[in-house]
Amino acid sequence: MSMPESPFRDAVFTQPDGFSQPNGVYCRYCGATPAVDVDFRAHRGLIFMMQFRKLPGPFCRECGLAVFRKMTGDSLVQGWWGLMSMVINPFTILMNVGARYQVAKLPPPVPGAPRQPMSPGRPLLQRWQIAGVLVPLAVAGLIIAGAASGNSSSSSNSGYKPYVPPTIPSIPSFPSVQSMPSFPSAPAAPVVPGNPTTSATPTTPVNFPDSDKVKPGDCVWDTKGDVKTDTHPKMEIVSCGDDRSQATVLGKTSGPTAESQCDTSFPDSDLVYTHSYSYGGGPEIVDYALCMQTK
Ligand SMILES: [Zn+2]
Known part of the structure; x- marks a missing residue:
C-alpha cells in the first residue's frame, strides 16, 4: 500500500526534482x-x-x-x-x-x-x-589611485606616470636592457646589463633544479611530499619504475603559450609547470612548460 522500504528511499524521493x-x-x-x-x-x-x-x-x-x-x-x-x-x-x-x-x-x-x-x-x-x-580589486584600486594622483599632481609631464599594466610579451630576441641607451650619468643600477642570461634565475618556491634536463617520458617526484597537494614541492627526476615516481612528463612546450599548448597537444596532462624568467625585474617571460600526468 505504501512505498517499498528501501535504504535509499529518502535520498531519492526527498529531492524536489524527484527523478534521478x-x-x-x-x-x-x-x-x-x-x-x-x-x-x-x-x-x-x-x-x-x-x-x-x-x-x-x-x-x-x-x-x-x-x-x-x-x-x-x-x-x-x-x-x-x-x-x-x-x-x-x-x-x-x-x-x-x-x-x-x-x-x-x-x-x-x-x-x-x-x-x-x-x-x-x-x-x-x-x-x-x-x-x-x-586581491585583483585591490590591485585595480591601486592602479586607479596611482593614475588619479598622477593626473592631479601636476599639469606638466614631470609628475608620476600612471601605472600601465604590461601586455603579455612576445618572445624577445634581445632583452630590453641591451637596446636602451646608456646614460652618461650612469645611475646606480642593481642589475648588471652585461650578461643578461645570468639574471634569469628561477628563484621560486617550486624547486625544480633539473627542470631544464627533463625529457618527455621522464618521471618526477616531489621529495617533500605528494606533488598533487604540496604547496612548495621540490621536484626531482626519478626512474619511472621507482615507487617514488609521482608523475610522467608527457611533453615539453615552449613560448608564451606553452601552458595552453599542454592542453591541446597533451590532453592527458593534468599538471603543468611553466618555467619563466625575468630580466632585471621586467615582465615574466615564459620559456617552456612541462606537461605532466600524475599517477
Ligand atoms: Zn561522484
Missing part, C-alpha cells in the same frame, strides 16, 4: 551516475613559476561540486601572484564556473554507486577563500 535517471555517464571518482564530462582547474601563481592543475571529469553532482569548491577556492587564494597569473586566473575561475553550472544541473546520483560520492561541503560563497576576489 542514469544517463550513461559515470563519475570518474565515485562511479555514480548521472554524471557530466567537464574538467575543473586550479591556478597558482608563484612569481617566477606558475602551476596549473586540472582534474578531468566526468563528475557526478556531488563530486563535481566538491571539486569545484576546492579548486576554485585554491585559485582565489593562490592564483593572483604574478603578472601573467593576474591575467590567467580569471579565466581559470570562469571556466570552473561554467563547468559547475553543468554539474549543478544534474539530479543527485542514483544510489548504489561503487564508492561514496564526495561531500560537497560548504558553498564557495560561504568559505573564507572567497575573500581572494579582493
Whole structure:
C-alpha cells in the first residue's frame, strides 16, 4: 500500500526534482551516475613559476561540486601572484564556473554507486577563500589611485606616470636592457646589463633544479611530499619504475603559450609547470612548460 522500504528511499524521493535517471555517464571518482564530462582547474601563481592543475571529469553532482569548491577556492587564494597569473586566473575561475553550472544541473546520483560520492561541503560563497576576489580589486584600486594622483599632481609631464599594466610579451630576441641607451650619468643600477642570461634565475618556491634536463617520458617526484597537494614541492627526476615516481612528463612546450599548448597537444596532462624568467625585474617571460600526468 505504501512505498517499498528501501535504504535509499529518502535520498531519492526527498529531492524536489524527484527523478534521478542514469544517463550513461559515470563519475570518474565515485562511479555514480548521472554524471557530466567537464574538467575543473586550479591556478597558482608563484612569481617566477606558475602551476596549473586540472582534474578531468566526468563528475557526478556531488563530486563535481566538491571539486569545484576546492579548486576554485585554491585559485582565489593562490592564483593572483604574478603578472601573467593576474591575467590567467580569471579565466581559470570562469571556466570552473561554467563547468559547475553543468554539474549543478544534474539530479543527485542514483544510489548504489561503487564508492561514496564526495561531500560537497560548504558553498564557495560561504568559505573564507572567497575573500581572494579582493586581491585583483585591490590591485585595480591601486592602479586607479596611482593614475588619479598622477593626473592631479601636476599639469606638466614631470609628475608620476600612471601605472600601465604590461601586455603579455612576445618572445624577445634581445632583452630590453641591451637596446636602451646608456646614460652618461650612469645611475646606480642593481642589475648588471652585461650578461643578461645570468639574471634569469628561477628563484621560486617550486624547486625544480633539473627542470631544464627533463625529457618527455621522464618521471618526477616531489621529495617533500605528494606533488598533487604540496604547496612548495621540490621536484626531482626519478626512474619511472621507482615507487617514488609521482608523475610522467608527457611533453615539453615552449613560448608564451606553452601552458595552453599542454592542453591541446597533451590532453592527458593534468599538471603543468611553466618555467619563466625575468630580466632585471621586467615582465615574466615564459620559456617552456612541462606537461605532466600524475599517477
Ligand atoms: Zn561522484
